Amino acid sequence: MRYLTRQFAIGALRRGNGIEQFLGGVEISGERAIRWVAISPMNRQYRVSLHTVQDPDDERVGDLPNLLSLDPTDEAYVGEGRELARSGDAEEAMALAEHLTDADPQRWVNHAVAGEEYMDYVRSRRSTTQAP
Structure with a gap:
């Protein structure tokens, strides 16, 4: 169990x-995108x-x-994401x-595991579109 x-x-x-959580797919200016939220410890804060x-x-x-950011405020810091908040x-x-993101309290995973959630998301999307 990964959660x-x-x-x-x-x-x-x-x-x-x-820790992080894959939030799913969205459309940004007509382009398919995905989102995830992360909480990272830094300088005695989160x-x-x-x-x-x-x-x-x-x-x-x-x-x-390492994927291409579609958030203009994120472009200066590839992979850092848009900071929403900090807390001690x-x-x-x-x-x-x-x-702030409608994340599910039951679906947090360790850092770098949201990528596995994305891969599952792609597989399920494909199996849905390939079903007879």
Whole structure:
């Protein structure tokens, strides 16, 4: 099981490890895109960031931060995402992320695992379109 319990997610943040959540697909100016939210420990705070990148529609692509950003404010810092909030408390950072992005409290994963969620998303999208 890849999802973290709330306590494990908070523990990961407090140990200095990031967590993230794949939010799904969106359309930006007629182009297919995907989003995910990340919480990263930095300088005794927790940074909440939203990432909006081009959807390559490739189930072999799992390194999401290296995809082309479709968020103009993100272009100067590839892979950093748009900062939505900062907090000195891990639980508050999670609550902020969930509130600001509609993230599901039950679907947090360790850093770099949202790419696996994306690959599952592509596979499920393809199986839906290929069904008779």
